[in-house]
Amino acid sequence: MKKLLFGSLFFMAVSGFAQSNDEQMLKDIYKYALTNSKCYAWLDDLSNKIGHRLSGSVGAEKGVVYTKQQLETLGLDKVYLQEVMVPKWVRGEKESAYILDKKNKISVPICALGGSIATPKEGLTAEIIEVQSLKELEILGEAKIKGKIVFYNRPMEPENIETFKSYGHCVDQRYAGAKEAAKFGAVATIVRSMNLRLDDFPHTGTQSYGDLPKEKCIPTAAISTNGAELLSQKLKANNKLLFYFKQSCQNYDEVLSYNVVGEIIGSEHPEKIMVVGGHLDSWDLADGSHDDGAGCVQSMAVVELFKKLNYKPKNTIRVVLFMNEENGGKGGKRYQELSQANTENHIFALESDAGGFTPRGFFFECDNPNFEKIMTWKALFEPYLIHSFVKGGTGSDISPLTSAKIVKAGLKPDSQRYFDYHHAANDTFDAINKRELELGAATMTALVYLFDQYGID
């Protein structure tokens, strides 16, 4: 009895001490992030000195050089590049489009979707038919579709609190719309931008022709939400409307690019690897400050903070800036291949690819015992207003990592504004709030710290 009592008092003392140590560490992390982290200055450089970083572009290569250089200033144990072959798609000259309503020519803002082919040089004019879904194509059939432009106009649902849910319910129109419409003889597709607000920005994004033969592929573009509303309204008044658009985008052969990697080698378990990352490539319409410059500099901040706070992790912490998330995911796949080839042991992976907004929590992919363990850390985050620890998809660059024991996490920022900027010309540095970005970096660092301390089961 006495022994037991002593034992449990000892345990309480230790666990109380550990708790207050952790509280102090989180305080230090948040304070450093909000007062001294370089993450905002890094993003300023990436966005304003380098600009867009579409895979295969000069900007992407400059981004590789810049982030590698910056990681080298942090005193990490290793900084290196991983070679990866990536697609190269080039938009060419700015697209143009108009609605031809009897004698009126009404300009509307469009942009080619990533991977799309060009229209003929002189552009393409055809009747346009509005649909709300891929399914509707089957109902209409070739008779109604052949020779026409298919206009996908199902909006994102405003009533979902999590905007990624609305995106998930809509994005098939963009991703598979051209491939599916081509099967019914459509000559092109125009898709309503994945944007919850009404504005004049067309939003690009990847699309896939799947295994459609080359000669069957048709050009596809996004139209701004205001443009989509106008087009739909004009079609209601005149269903023989013509639509004209012109784009000169081109697919080239794959080119060599790189993932950028930095490491602090674990003091106790150097063989156990914890990855934290975002993607260095962006779309080409803007500098991609939210998608995903933010995730890159936040990931870099994790190792910056550990070094500045003189925290020596037990496990190896590896920051990875993945190339080509947007139109191919080649960087994430390459990372996993190399990891497998080197028989590496990944115990944890954390991705930030949902914008540099106020952090709200994390998504987790893990088994229940680990999730229960993670939930015991939640109270530590309350002073920082981090409250949402939920199971869910974590991130596409870490998705190829599939060892049985790995715990995966995705930073979950507030999602209300994300689709105002996503893949559009306004995803620029001025849309970033410094504090929100830094809070995200601190929140990621805090989670990595807790995993490093208490491991996984």
Added chain:
Amino acid sequence: MKKLLFGSLFFMAVSGFAQSNDEQMLKDIYKYALTNSKCYAWLDDLSNKIGHRLSGSVGAEKGVVYTKQQLETLGLDKVYLQEVMVPKWVRGEKESAYILDKKNKISVPICALGGSIATPKEGLTAEIIEVQSLKELEILGEAKIKGKIVFYNRPMEPENIETFKSYGHCVDQRYAGAKEAAKFGAVATIVRSMNLRLDDFPHTGTQSYGDLPKEKCIPTAAISTNGAELLSQKLKANNKLLFYFKQSCQNYDEVLSYNVVGEIIGSEHPEKIMVVGGHLDSWDLADGSHDDGAGCVQSMAVVELFKKLNYKPKNTIRVVLFMNEENGGKGGKRYQELSQANTENHIFALESDAGGFTPRGFFFECDNPNFEKIMTWKALFEPYLIHSFVKGGTGSDISPLTSAKIVKAGLKPDSQRYFDYHHAANDTFDAINKRELELGAATMTALVYLFDQYGID
């Protein structure tokens, strides 16, 4: 035993039913707010058709007329105005200021603080001395201060998670800086803007000369944070620097204005009043979309939603758009006086005056039994990511309401971006995200609904 069992089963069934009723009601509230509420369109009108609404201005009067008209379209039981005398302060022509560093004249952005007197017509030039606090004045004393401009330069602390805390730690420099420096013979004061980021916007706000005799009052202005950094840096190099500024603001006699009130009379307890409100006046540098156009249209949305969802409250719901929160608080005081004169019974008051950002929760002022009751509702808000129910200051317009039994609440939006816009020329409609505004309106409506259903103890 059998009876008891039956009783508790019955209770469980009823409470389960009530719970699912509440869940459904919150679903309806959030869905309507995100798909159909007029609150964003109202704010567009207030901001872009009417513009700034400083007490005593033409804009303020237009705001009164407009919001009364809009409330009249909602089918409320009563819409009326409450007369209130308010201060009238007019900025006059745009201020100018420069640092005189030997032969260099460096322009810096300033704006007069609300209530300040003008400089002489030709402006005012004097040596300038930097301090970090009101206390420092005492240490320096009249010998060092007399004849000089005092420059308050203590920045908002970046490390606090709740930015209002940092504001609270700084705002004495703005509010009492002139009065205190005048006592030591200063000829004017310049205060670093209450802004967490470095930019070129000077932020105005109210200041008070207290009981300083009129002839002792000195002009006071805010300088942008970039301007403050520059001035401080120049002072370090040359502490004999001169500073020039000119402002022509003037105080006039009080004028008649109004609180705008709309009511749904309670179906069971018409005598029990639940107030929900924001303030209709704004500062004059911008249209005050966040401060506090947002709070006004969110409060209007509470009664809009109840009417549209055909919810008939048990208690009287009164929306109040208070006049003159910014520079006098006369509307809030007047509301309380009238309430007292009419021996009204207020059971609940909810204010929204912290910006139209993503709602995170509420602050509450109430006794512990009521707080415990409120905490039982928290789970209902989880699907909407509303998680922070804490005790704390709720709002200045409802602060005069002090009956023993009243529960007061303040909407708690995410505060990271608030001081980027607060009282500055960029507090405009484009800084509002429609969804964030609507989520705030829904969150307020949900709380009013629960109070109406389950009352207070």
